[in-house]
Amino acid sequence: MVGKQGRQWRSMCKGLVLGTLLTSCMILLYCLSSLQDHFNSPEVPVPYSCAHRPAQSLQPTNGSDPLPGRALCTPKVDIMFMKTHKAASSTLINILFRFGEKHRLKFAFPDSRNDFFYPAPFQRSQVKDYKPGMCFNVICNHMRFDEAEVAKLLPADTVYVTILRDPAELFESSFHYFGRLVPLTWKIPGEDKLREFLRDPHYYFDPEGFSSFYLKNLLFFDLGQDNTLEAHDPRVEEGIRSIARRFQLVMLVEHFEESLILLKDALCWEMDDVIFFKLNARKGSTVSKLNPELRAKALRWNAIDWKLYQHFNSTFWRKVDAYGRERMAEDVEELRRRNAEMAAICIEGGHAVEATNIQEKDMLPWQPIGEKSIMGYNLKKNVDTKHRKACRKMLMPELQYLTELGVNLWITKLWGHVRDFINW
Numbered sequence: 001m002v003g004k005q006g007r008q009w010r011s012m013c014k015g016l017v018l019g020t021l022l023t024s025c026m027i028l029l030y031c032l033s034s035l036q037d038h039f040n041s042p043e044v045p046v047p048y049s050c051a052h053r054p055a056q057s058l059q060p061t062n063g064s065d066p067l068p069g070r071a072l073c074t075p076k077v078d079i080m081f082m083k084t085h086k087a088a089s090s091t092l093i094n095i096l097f098r099f100g101e102k103h104r105l106k107f108a109f110p111d112s113r114n115d116f117f118y119p120a121p122f123q124r125s126q127v128k129d130y131k132p133g134m135c136f137n138v139i140c141n142h143m144r145f146d147e148a149e150v151a152k153l154l155p156a157d158t159v160y161v162t163i164l165r166d167p168a169e170l171f172e173s174s175f176h177y178f179g180r181l182v183p184l185t186w187k188i189p190g191e192d193k194l195r196e197f198l199r200d201p202h203y204y205f206d207p208e209g210f211s212s213f214y215l216k217n218l219l220f221f222d223l224g225q226d227n228t229l230e231a232h233d234p235r236v237e238e239g240i241r242s243i244a245r246r247f248q249l250v251m252l253v254e255h256f257e258e259s260l261i262l263l264k265d266a267l268c269w270e271m272d273d274v275i276f277f278k279l280n281a282r283k284g285s286t287v288s289k290l291n292p293e294l295r296a297k298a299l300r301w302n303a304i305d306w307k308l309y310q311h312f313n314s315t316f317w318r319k320v321d322a323y324g325r326e327r328m329a330e331d332v333e334e335l336r337r338r339n340a341e342m343a344a345i346c347i348e349g350g351h352a353v354e355a356t357n358i359q360e361k362d363m364l365p366w367q368p369i370g371e372k373s374i375m376g377y378n379l380k381k382n383v384d385t386k387h388r389k390a391c392r393k394m395l396m397p398e399l400q401y402l403t404e405l406g407v408n409l410w411i412t413k414l415w416g417h418v419r420d421f422i423n424w
Contacts, residue, residue: 073268077105078155081140082162084222085214086173088253089142089163090280090398095260096140097401098393099273105137108153113411114402115142119213121224122146124153128407141402145224147246159267160246164219164312165253167305168298171215172290173282177368178214185215198297217304231303240311249319250312261331262319271331275338277347277394280365282373283354346391348378365397 081096083089100107110116111128122143124130136154165173175194179185184206190196197204197215206212207228217227225239243250249266251259260274290298299306320328343350355372358364365374377395393401403409 075103075269076157076159076267077103077137078158079138079140079267080150080154080158080160081138082145082160082223082247083140083142084163084165085142085218086170086177087163087165087219088256088278091256091276091278092163092251093140093398094279094394094396094401095274095276096138097405098390099269100138101393101405102273106135107405108136108139109402109405109407110141112408114399114407114409116144118142119144119211119221122149124149127153144222147224147242159248161249161251161263161266162223162243162247163251163253163259164309167217167219167302167309168290168295170218170305171298171302172294174214174218177282178211180368182209182211182214184209184212195294198294198301201297201301217302219305219308223308225304227304229304231307236304236307240308243308244311244315250315252313252316255316257332257335258320258328259316260335261328262316262323264331265323271334271338274335275342275394277339277343277377278352279397281352281375283375342387342391342394345387346377346380346383346395348380352377362400363395363397366399 079096081089081092083093099105108127108130110126116122116126122145127136127139130153139150139154172194175185175197179193184204185193185197188196188204201216205216207216213221213227220236220239221227223239223243225243226235229236249262251263253259260276263269264271264274352375354375355364355367357378358376359378363376363379365376367374376397379392379395383391396404399409399412
């Protein structure tokens with residue numbers, strides 16, 4: 001009994017410490033963000049296209065012999081990737097980092113942290129070393145999308161890309177990953193908090209609550225829209241139309257390899273440019289599977305995201321049909337073969353391991369508060385010189401890669417120390 005009371009007191013003390021530290025950090029970040037809100041500079045037009053371009057022209061094939069009658073194209077390097085939460089975005093950002101390094105592209109990075117002051121709407125002044133008229137090739141870190149601000153930062157020929165995930169699965173993942181950062185979840189009783197929340201979400205949910213956006217229509221929120229609207233509100237359809245007008249390609253997590261083939265085709269890249277290892281995945285023991293009842297409830301609760309997903313699921317398969325189903329199947333098989341070859345070359349044991357089994361600290365992914373559920377990789381010790389650098393980059397977690405690219409992550413690192421303290 002004494003032991004249980006001790007654990008309760010310890011839990012309460014940690015909660016108080018967490019609340020105090022979070023409040024202090026958010027006040028600091030709000031002040032920093034507010035200062036940037038007043039950033040006032042003359043409007044200087046961005047060039048139509050940035051100068052850094054690969055020299056070669058390619059045919060959009062699967063890497064085999066050129067197809068007769070297909071026009072040459074130049075690889076596109078001006079790219080806006082809208083990084084949505086818990087939607088394989090860490091894997092995609094690794095692809096973009098590697099391509100950008102290969103072609104010496106200029107990234108628009110955040111200053112002092114790994115996101116653009118999320119959940120505040122994006123502003124150009126949040127970009128590291130930004131000056132009006134500067135030309136950037138790629139922006140891909142987490143932000144809350146603001147079309148007008150992004151358009152003033154990137155060239156007019158920029159290709160806009162994002163990715164969506166089945167809203168029920170996204171909600172489940174977000175609830176478990178971010179739940180401890182959302183105070184409204186702290187009062188949910190029982191062991192299965194997700195089930196209890198979905199039993200009567202309106203009872204627990206507070207739209208004005210701290211970080212509550214993580215638990216309702218997160219995709220719509222990330223894309224700069226109002227996630228608290230009713231699904232039948234006309235502004236929902238208008239929001240979906242505005243997203244469709246802006247983004248040339250909307251990928252789907254559930255069809256990730258097909259999405260990468262469409263991305264390769266849209267950007268006129270080579271197959272080698274989209275080879276990947278799955279990053280930032282949760283270990284299976286912490287991933288709860290939604291039964292049909294909970295899935296239906298999750299979709300009703302995230303009805304706007306479900307509308308969004310259904311719309312772009314339709315457009316996705318129209319793009320696949322235009323690409324050619326048989327050609328798509330061949331290219332997906334080729335991509336899988338290339339991935340397997342690189343896994344055999346790079347990965348110790350050939351698969352991801354739990355965080356506690358990662359041998360190099362520099363290869364440890366960021367973990368959520370209170371657990372070590374995000375898996376990572378061990379680099380083979382005998383990788384030949386030809387592949388060692390490429391293997392390391394493909395396996396490198398996002399924060400470490402950002403640091404290597406020159407981003408000062410002092411705010412993120414400060415929060416990391418707070419997180420470690422909470423996990424004593």
